[in-house]
Amino acid sequence: MSNSRFEVIAEDRHSRARYGKLILTHGVVQTPVFMPVGTNGTVKSIEQGRLKELGAQIILTNTYHLYLRPGMEVIKHFGGIHNFMNWHLPILTDSGGFQVFSLGRLNKVTDEGVEFKSHIDGSRHFLTPEKAMEIQMILKSDIAMAFDECIDANSDYMTTAEATARTYKWAKRCKESHNLEDQLLFGIVQGGVYEDLRIRSTEGIVGLDFDGYGIGGLSVGEPKEVTYSILDTVVPLLPSDKPIYLMGVGTPDMIVEAVKRGIDMFDCVLPTRLARHAMAMTSEGNLRLRNARFRFDESPLDPNCNCYVCKNYSRAYIHHLFRCNEVLGMMLLTIHNIHFLLEFVKNIREKIKAGIEV
Amino acid sequence: MSNSRFEVIAEDRHSRARYGKLILTHGVVQTPVFMPVGTNGTVKSIEQGRLKELGAQIILTNTYHLYLRPGMEVIKHFGGIHNFMNWHLPILTDSGGFQVFSLGRLNKVTDEGVEFKSHIDGSRHFLTPEKAMEIQMILKSDIAMAFDECIDANSDYMTTAEATARTYKWAKRCKESHNLEDQLLFGIVQGGVYEDLRIRSTEGIVGLDFDGYGIGGLSVGEPKEVTYSILDTVVPLLPSDKPIYLMGVGTPDMIVEAVKRGIDMFDCVLPTRLARHAMAMTSEGNLRLRNARFRFDESPLDPNCNCYVCKNYSRAYIHHLFRCNEVLGMMLLTIHNIHFLLEFVKNIREKIKAGIEV
Numbered sequence A, B: 001m002s003n004s005r006f007e008v009i010a011e012d013r014h015s016r017a018r019y020g021k022l023i024l025t026h027g028v029v030q031t032p033v034f035m036p037v038g039t040n041g042t043v044k045s046i047e048q049g050r051l052k053e054l055g056a057q058i059i060l061t062n063t064y065h066l067y068l069r070p071g072m073e074v075i076k077h078f079g080g081i082h083n084f085m086n087w088h089l090p091i092l093t094d095s096g097g098f099q100v101f102s103l104g105r106l107n108k109v110t111d112e113g114v115e116f117k118s119h120i121d122g123s124r125h126f127l128t129p130e131k132a133m134e135i136q137m138i139l140k141s142d143i144a145m146a147f148d149e150c151i152d153a154n155s156d157y158m159t160t161a162e163a164t165a166r167t168y169k170w171a172k173r174c175k176e177s178h179n180l181e182d183q184l185l186f187g188i189v190q191g192g193v194y195e196d197l198r199i200r201s202t203e204g205i206v207g208l209d210f211d212g213y214g215i216g217g218l219s220v221g222e223p224k225e226v227t228y229s230i231l232d233t234v235v236p237l238l239p240s241d242k243p244i245y246l247m248g249v250g251t252p253d254m255i256v257e258a259v260k261r262g263i264d265m266f267d268c269v270l271p272t273r274l275a276r277h278a279m280a281m282t283s284e285g286n287l288r289l290r291n292a293r294f295r296f297d298e299s300p301l302d303p304n305c306n307c308y309v310c311k312n313y314s315r316a317y318i319h320h321l322f323r324c325n326e327v328l329g330m331m332l333l334t335i336h337n338i339h340f341l342l343e344f345v346k347n348i349r350e351k352i353k354a355g356i357e358v
Helices: A048-053 A063-068 A072-078 A081-085 A097-102 A129-139 A157-177 A195-207 A224-237 A252-260 A270-276 A308-312 A315-323 A327-354 B048-053 B063-068 B072-078 B081-085 B097-102 B129-139 B157-177 B195-207 B224-237 B252-260 B270-276 B308-312 B315-323 B327-354
Strands: A006-011 A018-024 A027-031 A033-036 A059-061 A091-093 A105-109 A114-117 A124-127 A143-145 A184-189 A212-215 A244-246 A265-268 A279-282 A285-288 B006-011 B018-024 B027-031 B033-036 B059-061 B091-093 B105-109 B114-117 B124-127 B143-145 B184-189 B212-215 B244-246 B265-268 B279-282 B285-288
Touching: A006 A327, A018 A327, A027 A033, A033 A059, A033 A327, A048 B308, A059 A063, A063 A097, A063 A129, A072 A081, A072 A129, A072 B315, A081 A091, A081 B315, A091 A129, A097 A114, A124 A129, A129 A143, A129 A157, A157 A184, A157 A195, A184 A195, A195 A224, A212 A224, A224 A252, A252 A327, A270 A279, A270 A327, A279 A327, A308 A327, A308 B048, A315 A327, A315 B072, A315 B081, A327 B327, B006 B327, B018 B327, B027 B033, B033 B059, B033 B327, B059 B063, B063 B097, B063 B129, B072 B081, B072 B129, B081 B091, B091 B129, B097 B114, B124 B129, B129 B143, B129 B157, B157 B184, B157 B195, B184 B195, B195 B224, B212 B224, B224 B252, B252 B327, B270 B279, B270 B327, B279 B327, B308 B327, B315 B327
Parallel strands: A033 A265, A059 A091, A091 A143, A143 A184, A184 A212, A212 A244, A244 A265, B033 B265, B059 B091, B091 B143, B143 B184, B184 B212, B212 B244, B244 B265
Antiparallel strands: A006 A018, A018 A027, A105 A114, A114 A124, A279 A285, B006 B018, B018 B027, B105 B114, B114 B124, B279 B285
C-alpha cells in the first residue's frame, strides 16, 4: 500500500496535533477521528443510516466476534462485512487478539498462535497471525490490524518482554501473509508500561513498514500520566507520514491529550456503553439519567448540544424511559453520546485547521 | 363536540366499509386507521420521528401506565402527553379500565369505582369514572375513552350483564364529568358474547351521545366468527356519522373483516410485540427470524415491501442480530412491522376510495 494514502494537511504549532486525510477504499477519513465500535457488526442500539447522519466516518468491528458469529461462511457469502451489515463507509477490523485474551478462555499460547474456547459456546479455536489475516481479508475491512499478544496490564517486566517479542514475530508473519489489495494493514506497538520495551517494540514494528501503526496495551488501568509519557516516547519514533491509532481510548480528556501527542485515530465503546447504562455525555460532564432529580426537567440532555435528541426530547422524558426500561431510552442516549464524541473530535480538527491551540 | 368532526367520504358498495376523515386537535386522521400502541408514552423500540415518517397518523397511549409512571404531576408540568413524549400528531388514550382489570391486582370493584394495587410497586389506587376523565383531561389526548368494566371473556351471562349495566352507569358519569374542549370522548359498548347484552349496551351508550364509539371485550379468546357476528349486530345500531373503534384488534385478517363490517379504527400491540419476538409480518405470513434457515438469506424480509428495512437489510443480517441479542434486531423489525400494518390499512383505504371491493 503506498504512503500516499495518508496526507497530513495541517499541523498545530503548539503540539504534535495534526489534521490529515486518510484515503480508504470506502471513503476518505478526516483525522483525528473517533471510530464508534460495532462489535457484532452493529454499533449497539443505533441504526446504520442514523450513524451516518451523525457524521461517523469509519467504524470498528471485532474480528473475534464476527469469526464466531455469523462465521466466515456467511461473510464470504455476502462478499465482506460492508455488504453484510449495510455500512458502506470505511471499516477497521481489530485482529481478534485483544478479545481472545480478554473474552475467550485461553488454553495455550505458543509461538505458533493461541488456542482458546469461545465465550459463547465453549467451542475450541486456534488463532494464528496467518489466520487473523485470512479472517480480516474475508471481512474485507478497509484497515486490518496485525495479530498481537495482549497481556495483563500488571504483568512484570519479563512477561511483558516475552509478549512484546512475540508480538513482533507475529507482526512479521501478518505482514508476510497479508495480500489483499485495497486493505491497509496496521502494525501494533506493545511493551506495557516499560519505556525500553516500548522503544524496542516501536523500532521493530516500524522496521516492518506497515501502512499505519496502532499503539496497544494502554488505558488498561495504568495512571493517565503513564499513558501520556509512553505516547511521548513512542510517537516520535513512528514515521510521521503514517496514521497513528491509539487503541481503545475514547474519553474526551484523553483524546485531547493524545491528539496533542500526535495521535490520529481513536476507538472506544464508551458512548454506546454509557448510553446503555443511562448515562449522557455532556459538555458539563456525564449525567446519570436514572436520577430522580430529572423527573420534571424540561431541558435537553446538554444545553450546548444541537443533536436530534437534544432538539426534540427532555431529560424528564428520557428519565421516564429508563424508569420504565423502555428501549427508546438507550436508543436516544446512544444517538446523543455518539454525536457528542464525534462533534468533540470534529472541533479538535477544526481547531488544528484554523491554527488554534488544541 | 360537534358531529362535523367526522366525515364519511366514500362507501364501499359491497360492504359497510367506508373511508372517512376524523378531524382532531392535532391533525386529520384518515380512516380506516391503525393506531400503534405506545403504552408508556413510547411505541416500543421506535423513535417518534421514524414513526411519523412511516405514516402513523395517530397513536394510542395507556392511561393506567402513564398515571403510575411518570405520574400526573409530571404530565401537568409538561402540559400534556404530546409535549412530554414529543409526538405532535393525534393521540388516543384508553380509559385505564382494561389495564386495571388485567394488570393491576384488584382489591374491590363497586359501583363507585375500582380499588387496585399497582403492578409496579404494589401501591394502592382508586379509579372511578370521574378520575379516569380527570387523568385523560390532564393527558390532553385528542380522544379520551369512557371508563368501562372489563371482565373475563369466559364470564357467564349474569356476571356479564352486571358488568355491562355498570359500564353504562360509568359511561354516564364519564360523559357528565368530561369537560375538555378539543378532546373527543368515546363511549364503549360491552356485553361479552351475548347478543342481547350487546344490543342493550349499544342502545344505552348511543343514548348518551358520544363523539365516537369503541367496541370492547372482543378478540379476547372467542372464535373469530363470534367477533364478526357481534360486529354484525352492534355496528348497524351505532350512528353512521360517528367513528367506530374496535379496541385491541390488529391482525390483518381481522382488520379486513372488521372494516367490511363498518369499523373505522383499530389498535394493537401486535407489530411491536412480534418484533421483540423476532417475528416479521410479511405478505406471505409471519417469518421467525431466529430460524437457522435465514443464516445465508440475502433477501429482504418481504420481497413485496418497500420499507427502509427491506431496502437496506437482509434476513441473514437480522437473523444474526437476534442470535447476538442485539437491540438493532428488534429496532429493524419494529420499523418493518409497523410499516407493514400501516400500509396494509392504507391499501384498504385506497380500495374504498377507488370503489374496489375490500
